[in-house]
Amino acid sequence: METIGFIGTGHLGYPIAENLVRAGYKVKIYNRTREKALPLEQLGAVLVDTAAAAAEKGGVVLSLVADDAALEAISTDALLEVLGPGGIHVSMSTVSPDTSTALSLRHQAQGVQFVTAPVFARPDAAAAKLGNAVISGPAAAKERIKPLLLAGFAKNIFDLGEDAGSANVLKLIGNFMIAASIELMAEAFALAEKNKVDPKVAYEMLTTTLFAGPVFRNYGAMVIDRKFTGSPSFGAALGLKDMDLVLQTARRSYTPMPMAQLVQSRLTTILAKDVHDADWTSLAMGALDDAGLTY
Amino acid sequence: METIGFIGTGHLGYPIAENLVRAGYKVKIYNRTREKALPLEQLGAVLVDTAAAAAEKGGVVLSLVADDAALEAISTDALLEVLGPGGIHVSMSTVSPDTSTALSLRHQAQGVQFVTAPVFARPDAAAAKLGNAVISGPAAAKERIKPLLLAGFAKNIFDLGEDAGSANVLKLIGNFMIAASIELMAEAFALAEKNKVDPKVAYEMLTTTLFAGPVFRNYGAMVIDRKFTGSPSFGAALGLKDMDLVLQTARRSYTPMPMAQLVQSRLTTILAKDVHDADWTSLAMGALDDAGLTY
Structure with missing residues (x-):
């Protein structure tokens, strides 16, 4: 061979x-x-x-x-x-x-x-x-x-x-969408928790119907279970690097992306606080922390 | 009966x-x-x-x-x-x-x-x-x-x-997640288009794998096809009303939700511009317009 x-x-x-x-x-x-x-x-x-x-x-x-x-x-x-x-x-x-x-x-x-x-x-x-x-x-x-x-x-x-760069563009778009989905779920599940709705029930309902699909299902479980640190398989620093690349590509092509800026900022906070062994899912800690929730 | x-x-x-x-x-x-x-x-x-x-x-x-x-x-x-x-x-x-x-x-x-x-x-x-x-x-x-x-x-x-309010909370969470997903896709597909990646190809790849599931699949198709107006089955004004309710519930429970603020702002613009017969998917027009794209 x-x-x-x-x-x-x-x-x-x-x-x-x-x-x-x-x-x-x-x-x-x-x-x-x-x-x-x-x-x-x-x-x-x-x-x-x-x-x-x-x-x-x-x-x-x-x-x-x-x-x-x-x-x-x-x-x-x-x-x-x-x-x-x-x-x-x-x-x-x-x-x-x-x-x-x-x-x-x-x-x-x-x-x-x-x-x-x-x-x-x-x-x-x-x-x-x-x-x-x-x-x-x-x-x-x-x-x-x-x-x-x-x-x-x-x-x-x-x-x-x-074109050599095209596959990179799509990969960056995908990673942006994953990061934004993590933030989105963090805000959503924080709202549930602050209003006496069990986030696990919200997660189950939403990810078996409207939001079925691997990203919401798998990353959603990590957000629900507060699996943000430990043995990161994709670390926060790598996630931030990718959001930097997204925004750099967006900047060069004149594409304002406020959601990308938000998740970049969330990941920057994880690095700023030097969170140990942080997976990029730790960006969810921002919305939880903002709402006074522990994790 | x-x-x-x-x-x-x-x-x-x-x-x-x-x-x-x-x-x-x-x-x-x-x-x-x-x-x-x-x-x-x-x-x-x-x-x-x-x-x-x-x-x-x-x-x-x-x-x-x-x-x-x-x-x-x-x-x-x-x-x-x-x-x-x-x-x-x-x-x-x-x-x-x-x-x-x-x-x-x-x-x-x-x-x-x-x-x-x-x-x-x-x-x-x-x-x-x-x-x-x-x-x-x-x-x-x-x-x-x-x-x-x-x-x-x-x-x-x-x-x-x-609890009478619980089902409302989950419904608001779901609608927030849909609206945020529309914005997320609008930014993502705008980045694709501005970087010579066919948004349709990006849509197909992402919504048949990582983002399989009805919301990304169905609303994603509306974003890709620029189906924002015509015969709205859920109008922009109703969508804005729902985001108002999300943020009102978030405000009362002390839950900062920057993504919800963003989509509320997007829908407010659709109302401000008096877009005729606008479906709430029209919130995607914000990211496209910001990037200088036509729709």
């Missing part, structure tokens, strides 16, 4: 890399903190010490790192040189569309194709291959890497066309 | 009254504008000229009117006197929980039981009996009127307990 490279085995990258190893791919893994990838070596992966060392001439490298700077840092000239013509870099990180556009041009200059494929899935959903992929980039490259996305985390793949 | 009274055959009351008539109930109907109820007379309903005339001693009267003032206006001493001990008034209007609490006490003083049963359904869903009912009030009275709700509009009934 094909040898592929995988860069970034964080909370989300790890289960995806593991799925690929278990699917039978020969996976060369680079992670900044080598220790975190060690268990994957036991499963048969090969750990390497640089991004470039994860690549093969004309091969595929998938990367999933924390932010724009990290993506730029691993997209070295050495990596592009090894991949070379026919090689593909699949960028799964949630970054700015502008970063993807710029990186796509740099890759093209070396004959490497750049596919943007951000991940809609929390780590457990990725592990179960129940995630959703949105992809954009050159058509032939997308076709070649689709099996990797399906083997790695995706139940569904949505094609956004050729 | 039982004779029942029905007060208020507006956009939503009409199909419910029609369902009850067709189900075989003998329905006495009072509507402020008698003409609007005339077709129901053809189906076998009896039109009467006062709220009290719709009632029978010890019987059930259902009412569905526009606002708190209208509900108070039809809850006449004469109506309560006719209903008398054993009689039930089922209040389906979206009104303040405080109004329900006060009315419940007034009814009790005459031996009449007051059940709050607001309707989650647009008129077409009510006609198809696919709506959701939330009910609160005295237990025995609720049991007696459940068949009427099922015959009239409801697929599911959720019981919120004994």
Whole structure:
């Protein structure tokens, strides 16, 4: 089976890399903190010490790192040189569309194709291959890497066309909608609680009818159960980074988004108060705290 | 079959009254504008000229009117006197929980039981009996009127307990969540459009996966298709009234709700601009207009 490279085995990258190893791919893994990838070596992966060392001439490298700077840092000239013509870099990180556009041009200059494929899935959903992929980039490259996305985390793949940044735009829109839904439920359930309506009953009624669907159902349960901290699978700092990207994209395209500003502000408060081990669901603490409720 | 009274055959009351008539109930109907109820007379309903005339001693009267003032206006001493001990008034209007609490006490003083049963359904869903009912009030009275709700509009009934205002609180929470979801989608789809991502593709991806569920699916389609005016089944003025009630309830219970303030402001703009035949989905025009998009 094909040898592929995988860069970034964080909370989300790890289960995806593991799925690929278990699917039978020969996976060369680079992670900044080598220790975190060690268990994957036991499963048969090969750990390497640089991004470039994860690549093969004309091969595929998938990367999933924390932010724009990290993506730029691993997209070295050495990596592009090894991949070379026919090689593909699949960028799964949630970054700015502008970063993807710029990186796509740099890759093209070396004959490497750049596919943007951000991940809609929390780590457990990725592990179960129940995630959703949105992809954009050159058509032939997308076709070649689709099996990797399906083997790695995706139940569904949505094609956004050729433009490198398009998949990032949709990923940012999705994350904005999730964050705004968390705030919306926090306000709604606070109103219930302050008016002697059991928020659990409100949650059950609303998320089995009008608001059926995974985001309201799953994040709603976290809001109801006050599951804001502990072992974050998507931390508040990452959530804030994403809302920064949403507002940066909105600012550049002249799109006022007052709800995005509100959730950015909520997440900023979580960072300001240095809430320990905060999941991004902790943004719900703002509305609860404002209403004098404990959590 | 039982004779029942029905007060208020507006956009939503009409199909419910029609369902009850067709189900075989003998329905006495009072509507402020008698003409609007005339077709129901053809189906076998009896039109009467006062709220009290719709009632029978010890019987059930259902009412569905526009606002708190209208509900108070039809809850006449004469109506309560006719209903008398054993009689039930089922209040389906979206009104303040405080109004329900006060009315419940007034009814009790005459031996009449007051059940709050607001309707989650647009008129077409009510006609198809696919709506959701939330009910609160005295237990025995609720049991007696459940068949009427099922015959009239409801697929599911959720019981919120004994307190008259509780069902109103949940109804207001639900309407707030719908309005906030419309704003959220308007901002999200505006960002898509301003960044060369087809909003239809974003809508399809998001509402078949993360945001599956009727509100995002159905209202999302209205936002995407710019279906904001024409033949409103739930007008902007009614939506604004509901957001006023949400914020009034929030204010009284000390629950700051910035998202509710935002959607109230959006609907206020629709009224300020005197948008003709505006559905409450027209609140989405605010985010689109702010972003310089046409609609």
